[in-house]
Amino acid sequence: xxxxxxxxxxxxxxxxxxxxxxxxxxxxxxxxxxxxxxxxxxxxxxxxxxxxxxxxxxxxxxxxxxxxxxxxxxxxxxxxxxxxxxxxxxxxxxxxxxxxxxxxxxxxxxxxxxxxxxxxxxxxxxxxxxxxxxxxxxxxxxxxxx
Numbered sequence: 739x740x741x742x743x744x745x746x747x748x749x750x751x752x753x754x755x756x757x758x759x760x761x762x763x764x765x766x767x768x769x770x771x772x773x774x775x776x777x778x779x780x781x782x783x784x785x786x787x788x789x790x791x792x793x794x795x796x797x798x799x800x801x802x803x804x805x806x807x808x809x810x811x812x813x814x815x816x817x818x819x820x821x822x823x824x825x826x827x828x829x830x831x832x833x834x835x836x837x838x839x840x841x842x843x844x845x846x847x848x849x850x851x852x853x854x855x856x857x858x859x860x861x862x863x864x865x866x867x868x869x870x871x872x873x874x875x876x877x878x879x880x881x882x883x884x
Contacts, residue, residue, distance in 0.1 A: 743860035779822045788878040
């Protein structure tokens with residue numbers, strides 16, 4: 739697959755699937771949901787790094803937009819990272835109310851964030867980076883998360 743938009747949109751869907759499984763499992767027991775929550779957090783971090791370490795810099799270099807949409811997405815990534823860490827703490831504290839409050843906030847933020855990326859940023863990236871799309875997707879796919 740050499741389409742940046744399709745690659746990253748599919749990555750969103752994969753993360754969404756794990757999120758839904760995590761929430762479903764948490765209804766029974768937070769302890770039972772810990773492994774899925776950790777998997778979700780790891781999947782999201784891998785997605786963020788694909789964007790932040792590969793796609794965003796490529797887009798910024800090509801367009802010269804350094805303080806544009808990619809900067810806003812980085813700020814939202816930071817907010818989501820914070821929420822995900824709080825989710826893990828809620829599990830450790832066995833605080834179901836806190837967990838579901840945070841997961842609801844995270845879900846809303848994720849939906850809004852993904853919509854902006856998929857409808858605007860990924861479309862712009864595909865337009866500006868189409869000649870390099872294959873190489874960029876390959877770099878994102880082979881990225882080792884720190």
